[in-house]
Amino acid sequence: MISKRIVFLGLTLCGLAVLVTACSSPKVRYGDPTSAKPVSTDFGSNDLQQTANSMVNSMLTFPPIVDITRDRRPIIEVAKVNNKTMQHIDTQSITDSIRTKLMRSGKFRFTDRSSDAQTIEEIRAQQEKGLNDQNSAVQFGQQYSAEYLLVSNLTEIKQKNDDVVDVYYKFTMSLKNLRTGILEWSDEQEIRKTKEY
Amino acid sequence: MKKLLYYGLALASLILIQGCSTAVMDIDGGADGSTTVNFKNSPVDVKVLDTRTRFINGLLQVNMEIESGYSNPYRLEYKFSWYDSSGMEVDPARTAWIPIYLNGRETRTIQGLAPNPSAKTFKVKIREADDQ
Numbered sequence: 366m367i368s369k370r371i372v373f374l375g376l377t378l379c380g381l382a383v384l385v386t387a388c389s390s391p392k393v394r395y396g397d398p399t400s401a402k403p404v405s406t407d408f409g410s411n412d413l414q415q416t417a418n419s420m421v422n423s424m425l426t427f428p429p430i431v432d433i434t435r436d437r438r439p440i441i442e443v444a445k446v447n448n449k450t451m452q453h454i455d456t457q458s459i460t461d462s463i464r465t466k467l468m469r470s471g472k473f474r475f476t477d478r479s480s481d482a483q484t485i486e487e488i489r490a491q492q493e494k495g496l497n498d499q500n501s502a503v504q505f506g507q508q509y510s511a512e513y514l515l516v517s518n519l520t521e522i523k524q525k526n527d528d529v530v531d532v533y534y535k536f537t538m539s540l541k542n543l544r545t546g547i548l549e550w551s552d553e554q555e556i557r558k559t560k561e562y
Numbered sequence: 563m564k565k566l567l568y569y570g571l572a573l574a575s576l577i578l579i580q581g582c583s584t585a586v587m588d589i590d591g592g593a594d595g596s597t598t599v600n601f602k603n604s605p606v607d608v609k610v611l612d613t614r615t616r617f618i619n620g621l622l623q624v625n626m627e628i629e630s631g632y633s634n635p636y637r638l639e640y641k642f643s644w645y646d647s648s649g650m651e652v653d654p655a656r657t658a659w660i661p662i663y664l665n666g667r668e669t670r671t672i673q674g675l676a677p678n679p680s681a682k683t684f685k686v687k688i689r690e691a692d693d694q
Contacts, residue, residue: 401639401659402692414658422675431619469653470621470678 406532406558408454408519416536416554417462423552424540425470430550434472441467441540442476442511450521450534459536460517476511513549514541530560589686591615593622606638606688607631611669620679626686627671630664637691638662642674644681653677661691 401411424430433439443464446456467473491502517538524531539551587604591597595615612627622644630636639659644652656677664670674684 397659399641399655399658401661411658411661415660418658418660422673425621425675426618426623434619466677472619 403558406530406560407452408450408521408534412534412556412558413459413462415556416459417466419554420463420536420538420552421466421470424467424538424550425472427550427552430540433549438472438474439513440474440476440509440511441513441515442478443515444517447516447518450519451523452521454519456519459519460515463515463538476509510543512543514543515539516541528562532558534558584689584692586687586689589613589626589688590683591624591626591686592683593617597626604689606690607636608638608664608688618675622676622681622684624674624684624686625671626673627669628664628688629669630667632664633666635666636664638664638688639691640672640686640688643685643687644676645683645685646680647682649683652681659689 398410399414403409403411425434441464443460446459448454448456464475468475488503488505491497492499492504515538517536520535520537522533522535534556536554536556537551538553540549541547542549585602585604585606587602587606587608588600589597589610590600591613593615595613597610597613599610608631609629610626611629612625614625616623624642639661641657641659643654643657646652660672662670662672672686674686676684
């Protein structure tokens with residue numbers, strides 16, 4: 366009778382050991398790209414997604430922006446983010462996400478200065494290589510100009526002592542009317558991350 | 563005494579299994595503000611107090627007021643999913659989980675905006691954060 370109980374106890378402990386091992390052994394697997402689990406106090410993927418989401422929602426619901434997008438799709442150029450943090454952050458990702466979300470809302474159109482070199486090369490090739498029908502070849506000076514410029518800053522304030530690291534991020538974005546110079550919209554997204562030892 | 567030990571071990575196993583899973587609570591809603599809460603055995607302890615919807619420039623906007631059922635701080639994550647008039651998900655897997663920190667019994671409003679004008683209904687998913 367006693368030996369049966371010892372066997373049962375042994376099996377239960379083995380089961381627990383298997384469970385603990387299953388939950389803690391290192392594995393390679395696909396993760397959720399939308400996960401909000403912070404790994405460090407650095408600016409991470411979820412911070413990027415939160416920022417993009419918040420900025421787009423704010424811009425699309427701001428009454429003057431609702432007015433200018435009601436009957437037409439204004440053209441925007443997205444400026445590079447001024448990264449004023451001490452970290453190396455691929456800020457292009459933030460503006461790419463914001464641009465994608467705004468474009469998918471169907472309310473705006475965008476120009477893209479980052480692909481100007483390839484555009485010039487392609488137009489020159491159409492005109493000069495003798496391969497294209499010149500009636501359908503694109504001419505220089507035909508492109509539309511951006512009416513608005515989306516400018517943004519990312520800053521951080523870091524505080525730490527022996528027990529805690531506290532990092533505060535602030536992302537500020539504004540929409541500038543290129544013709545008048547007026548800022549039509551602006552908003553901030555704040556994120557605070559703490560690490561306790 | 564030994565029986566007690568076995569029960570304790572069984573309970574510990576259950577806690578370990580629970581610790582490795584993240585159950586999600588769903589709230590389905592329509593453009594008229596009606597909602598249906600599906601707890602689906604989720605441990606999430608929040609109450610939906612009010613849901614308001616409107617179309618702004620053709621985009622469905624949702625404001626949902628939730629209240630924590632805990633008297634201690636509560637770390638949750640939520641995300642919105644959007645569906646068109648035929649029930650197809652709009653821009654699936656594009657919305658991120660957004661962390662939310664609630665103080666004891668605190669009431670907060672979470673807000674979502676549809677990604678484009680085709681969204682007519684929505685679903686809010688809420689789960690406990692991993693470190694909760």
